[in-house]
Amino acid sequence: MSVRDPVSVEWIAALTGAAAERAQGEARLHEMLVRVALGELRRRRATAPWLAGVELDDVAHQAAADAMLAILRKLDSFRGESRFTTWAYKFVILEVSAKLGRHYWRVHPQVSLEAESWERLPDRIGVDPGEHAERADLVRAVRHAVDETLTAHQRRVFSAVVLDAVPLDAVVERYGTNRNAIYKALFDARRKIRAYLVAAGYLEREGRGGR
């Protein structure tokens, strides 16, 4: 570990020192994590309006407690590439995201990942079929691309995130996977749909391609 800034050095010393010093450091860190979690949950009210009051406090304390455990477990991996507090806060921010994903299903138990609300497709992809017959043709082509090119998993993820606007972290929670896997499924779905539309002459070949 190569920690240069004095504040971070103090944090590491406090969290790895003698029992009394460590307890004091942990209490201070926990207090900061709770404050950051509460601030982040309030900041995200626009995207998670269902969370408020006592429940918001509960989620903040759970996120802080879980982040605290992860930080102490991974303290040896802190290499001083950032300030210690930035590194530590990242854990609690990621915990808040994961907990919001989990909480989504408590508040929206009726939402089904199998719903496939295709009537929302024009709105979601920003193409109004009423504008022109050509637009309706484009929407149909996207639907064909989904039917013909996506795997069952990519289709489920596309349907949930794009058509039903289920938060990506909630899909992650439901499938018991990680954010990267769901993001990758969506990324690949978009790329495949675009390739299909290019091959069928709906879109130009040029533009930003695959990953």
Next chain:
Amino acid sequence: MNGRERLERFLGTDPADIGCEEAMEVLHVYVDLVAAGQDAAGAYPGVAAHLAVCGPCGADFEGLLAAVTQA
């Protein structure tokens, strides 16, 4: 922007995008650079490309930046 352009935008994927896992791995370093007014996107173009298009990771970035700048 017409329907075709909106669709192009919706389907756009950036080859520089490094994905959630790698972006989150260095998010704390990236945020400290941003908070210090340094060229974080220049130092980590793949992270910048990812944060620009991934809603959840973008929200984590905004949240961490808010936490360190308001602390």
